[in-house]
Amino acid sequence: MTLQTEDYSSLKRRLILRDSLTFLSLVLITVVLFLITFFLFRSFASHRLELGQRWSARGQAAINSSHPDQAIVALRTALSYVPGQRSYELLLAQALGDAGYTEESYNYFLGLWETEPGNGFINLRLAHLAAKKSDVQTAVNYYRASIYGTWEGDGVLRRRDVRLELAQYLIAHHELSNARTELLIAGGNAPDDVPVSLTIAQLLEQANAPHDALNYYHKVLALEPKNPTALESAARLEYDSGHFDDAHRLMEQAMHEREAATSNQETIYPSDKEMLDESTRIFALAPLKKLPNNERVTRILQARALAKKRFDACSAQVSTASGLPTPLQDLTTKWGSKDATSNRVVLLNDPTQQDATMQLVFDTETQTSKICGAPTGDDALLLQLAKFPKAMEP
Amino acid sequence: METNPTIVETEPVAASTPREDMIARIAPGREERVFLVLSIFIGVISGLLVVSFRMAIEWLSVLLLGSSPNPHQPRLLYIPAAAGLVIALFTRYVFPNVRGSGINQTKAALYINNGYISFRTVIGKFLLSALAIGSGHSLGPEDPSLQIGAGVASLISRRFGMSKERLRIFAPIGAAAGLAAAFNAPISAILFVIEEVIGQWSAAVLGSIVLSAVASVVVARSFWGTQPMFRIPVVDLRDSRELLAYAALGVVGGFASLLFARCLSYLRPKLRSQPQWSQLLQPAAAGLLVGAIGYFGLVQVMGAGYEAIDQAMHAQFAWKMLLLLALFKIIATTLSFSSGTPGGMFAPTLFIGAMLGAAVGTFEKIYFPHLTGTIGSYALVGMGVLFAAFLRAPLTSVFMVLEVSGNYSIVLPVILANAIAYLISRTLQPVPILEQFTHQDGLDLPSMEELREESNLHLEDAMQPVTVPVLQGSETIADTLLSLAQYEDLKSIPVILVHCLDGLWYAAKREELEALGEMIDNAASQIEPNSEKVLGESATLAEHLGPERTPILFPDLPLSSALPHFQRWPLLPITNRAMRGSLEGTITLQEVLNRYQKHNQH
Incomplete structure (x- = not known):
């Protein structure tokens, strides 16, 4: 019985030893295999890279x-x-x-x-x-x-x-x-x-x-006062906003800059020139409140005459076709009122009447542009003024 | 019939058989412990070998085909042909067991040769598969990796003197490790081995398979990185009506897999029946033809084709081109595989599936632009579809797509498309392709599909109503005898059931009870008349029958669970699970046998 126990222990020891050695060799094989794979892979990866x-x-x-x-x-x-x-x-x-x-x-x-x-x-x-x-x-x-x-x-x-x-x-x-x-x-x-x-x-x-x-x-x-593009664009926007004096000033400056830079192949656009002319003409036409009274009334009378002419032309154009539409009928009534007939003396003595006359001019230009199409020449400028009546204020 | 040498490996007889019984006595828990530790080693070593295997393929590819193989390069023609010749010579004279993909070889090792795969086969598989794939043959590295893993497992386990039973199950453990490392998808690898190699869920190996697969993937990822094999596109299913498009993909995939399987099952035996000398030229001829496909424009079909899969997933081909690629991949793979060139079918299957999926996706994008799914998601589902239909691994196919995409929202399209493709393939080609290969090789390995679908019989299928007398174990012998006297034809009743006090049953033969009655009569004649009454009243029938009881059986248990007990019991009571001891019916050996016969006739 004692011998059997010794055999048993010896066998167990041998089994443990055998398993340990096998595992150790397995670990070694794994490590070696890993190292080989690792170095091969490194070379492989660098080649691929x-x-x-x-x-x-x-x-x-x-x-x-x-x-x-x-x-x-x-x-x-x-x-x-x-x-x-x-x-x-x-x-x-x-x-x-x-x-x-x-x-x-x-x-x-x-x-x-x-x-x-x-x-x-x-x-x-x-x-x-x-x-x-x-x-x-x-x-x-x-x-x-x-x-x-x-x-x-x-x-x-x-x-x-x-x-x-x-x-x-x-x-x-x-x-x-x-x-x-x-x-x-x-x-x-x-x-x-x-x-x-x-x-x-x-x-x-x-x-x-x-x-x-x-x-x-x-x-x-502000950063570059002489920038012609900015001057032109700003002028155009000022003009479209009814700031005709600013528009004129800026465009004039822009033109000046362009002219100064013609050697640099800068070109002056016809539209710019046109806008400058228009703004100049508006200044000549507009009955600005800052003008002397006499001059202002002269311009009002001039504007009224232009508007009347425009109204008559439009009325004639429309009535031959299909009778006067309501807005024109209203204007006909207005043109029969004292706003349309006030003479120079009355206007000189009555600033309210000046404004009323200008309002008639603006209404006429606005309504005729809607009914008879866009005006040209001074009528167009009056229409532009009609859009921004505050432009006449100082 | 000639035994086919390409699949079956003969295990060398050990000089001295390990003293299994002695080891079991000395260290009873040794095998289980060693088994688990070895699984990790198998995983690590398989992972390292598979990393080297992939390296070898890519190195050879650059070396042989150049760093950017493009059509009209003459080497596309002669390199695969020359490699085919070398492979044929080595397969014939040095590594005779490396033909084929490796899946059936692993199954053969498991079922025929106690899990034995020789070291020479592992080396041969490694070298020749790498040469074949690297030189442009239309084959994949996954199945060879599976066999390499199984070979490593076989080699290691043999060194530890494990029992035959353990040796056998080491092969699938290594197979899972090899496949997991090759595919960077441990769940799919585990499922595939269970679905296609083992055939059933087995608690004994599941833990080890998981350990080895995880170990191998960890090793592979430490080298290749954690990124998936393909760049996965956006997968999004917003409108359930789009499932119809995926169903269409399932139909296309089902028929494509059928075509692929038919091509293989036709050409492979044809080529293998040719004279030996011509078989030496077959891989070269296949290489030349595959190379010609590449030379004339479709270079994507050469090799495993992962880059083309990636490109298809990202909508980089027109749908007609995609269909062309799928068709020529079927042709190229059929040629390469049938010629006996070692290499796998996984990658070509995924390639064909991805191309078809992307083709369907592109087609639908053009003609049904309101569908929201990306072409990549169709390609991804297409891969699963072909996998399910061609390799007949429906569960693996679903998990593979989920694992590769990492996106759960694709699960519905995958399940739907895979199920349709699988059903079409099964209906039109009842025998799976891997099984056909085994038949062509003259083997009879178990069919995993049949195993999965085997309808198990249960006790309730053979159970009969209770017709035998039922006695109460609490009755005295005298009362028992009186109860028995009520049965006029007692002589014709062979068995009587006794319901004992503890809710258990005893199936007594009539002779047993008669002997009991005689024993009591004899005892009564020897003692005083008053004593008989005392004896009959004090001892119950259950006490006289002793402590032994029939086994507790329930109707839902497998029918086979009753078989071991018929040697002792002539009849077995079937009881209710909810009410202890409540009798549902009985079963006899004859009834069990009749039920089995009836089942087999169906």
Whole structure:
């Protein structure tokens, strides 16, 4: 029995020893195998990396030389060696877009976006592709995501550029109010910089926000008083706002600057010249309140005569066709009143009558323009004055 | 019939058989402990080998086909052909057991040869599969990885002197590890091995399979990184009507898998029946033809084709091109695989599925633009569809797509499309392709599909109403005898059921009770008349029958669970689970046998 127990213990010891040795050898084999695999893999990985770099460089070169199809092949090869390499993927997605594979490029960028939804560049590219696909809302969403996304390098500058691009996109799609908001935000964040302010002003003008645009043109002029573009645009906006004296002054200055810079191939636009002439003529025509009374009355009488002529012509034109419409009938009544017949003496002595006469002139020009079409010559200028009667005040 | 040498490996007879019984006596829990620890080692080593295997494939590919294989490069023609020739020579003279994908070989090792896979086969599989895939043959690395893993498991387990039973189940453990590392998808690997190799859920191996699969994936990921094999596109199902589109994909996939299976089941035996000398040229001819497909434009069909799958997922092909790629991949894979070139079917199956899925997705995007699913999601579902229909692994196919996509919202399209494709394939091709290969090789391995679908009989299927007398164990012998006297034809009743006090039953043979009566009569004649009454009143029938009782059986238990008890009991009571001791019916050996016979006739 004792012998059996000893045998048993000995066998057990031998079994434990055998198992331990086998496990040890297994551990050693695993370690050796791991080391071999590790070193092989390192060499393998570096070789692949090298191939990836080589092919991506070819891809980049093909993109630069406007051969997107070659770039696609090269970049796909590069990515097969370095899968998931962000820069290669971005280049490939870009090349796909450049080669006209909009849907493929969109899907590719979408895949990249999945892993990095806050990337400004990817969102911008997606916005471009969505815009290409005429998916306006998606494009706007990606533009916004791009603005609030992360950017490598000068993020502030890139965000402002994207915002301006978004504003342009919104203007193109007639979302003027949203465009104005974006532009005002862009302007608020922008430094006092002439080109940026000028761009914002021009876009605001396109976004039907003339007042804001004017502010920005003035900002430009504060920084660069001789900027002809700002002068011209500001003049035009002032003119359209009824600030004829400012418009005249600014346009005159703009013309002066243009003339001074003719050697630099600066051109004077006919429209600018026309506007300058019109504003000059308005000054000659308008019965400004700051004028001496005598002069003012002379101009009122002149304006009344012009308006009467216009009214008569319009009445004749319309009555031969189908009788006078109600507004013209009202005007006929007014032209029979004392406002239309007050003589020079009465007007000189009664400033209220002056205003009433001018009101008759403005009403006539406004109503005839609606019924008989846009006037020309001095009538057009009187109509312009009618829109901004305050322009006559000092 | 000639025994096919390409699948069955002969286990060398051990010089001295391990003293299993002695080891079991010395260290009773040793095997279980060693088994679990070895599973981890198997996982790690399989993972390392599979990493090396993939490296070898890619290295060879760059070396042989160049860093950017494109159509009209002459080497696309001669490299696969030359590699085919080398493979054929090595397969014939050095590694005779490496033909095929590796799945059936692993199954054969499990069911025929106690899990034995030789080291030579592992080496051969590694080298020749890598050469085949790297040179452009249209095959995949997953199935060879599965066999490499199984081979590693077989090799390691043999060194530890494990019992035969354990040795056998090491093969699927290694197989799961190899597949998991190759596919970077542990759940799918585990499910595939259970679905296709073992055939049933077994608690004994599940833990080890999980351990080895996880270990191998950890190793593989430490080298390749954690990113999935493909860049997964956005998967979104917003409108349930889109499921109709996925159902259409299921139909397309079902028929495509049928075509693929038919091509393989036709060409493979044809080529294998050719003279030996011509079989040496078959891989080269297949390589030349596959290379020609690549040379004339469809270079994507060469090799495993993962890059093309990735591109299809990201809508980089037109739908006609996608259909063309799927068709030529079927042709190329049929040629490569049927020629006996070692390599797997997983990757080609996924390739075909992805192309078809993307084709359906692109088609629907063009003609039904309101559908919101991305082309990539169709490609992903397409992969699962082909997997379900061609490899007949429906559960694995669903989990594979979920695991690869990491997106649960794809589950409905996957289940729907896979189920449709699976049903079409099953109806039109009742014998799965892997089973056809085993038949072609002259083997008779168990059909996993049949195993899965085997309807198990239960006791309730053979149970009969109670027709035998039922006595109460609490009665005295005298009362028992009086009760029995009520039965006029007692002689014809072979068994009587006795309901004992503890709610259990005793099935007494008539002879037993008669002997009991005689015993009491004899006892009564030997003692005073008054004593008989005392004896009859004090001892109950249950006490006289002793402590032994019939086993507790319920109607829902497997029919086979009754079989071990018929040696002792002529009849078994079936009781209710809710009410202890309440009798539902009885069962006899004859009734069980009759039920089995009836079942088999169906």
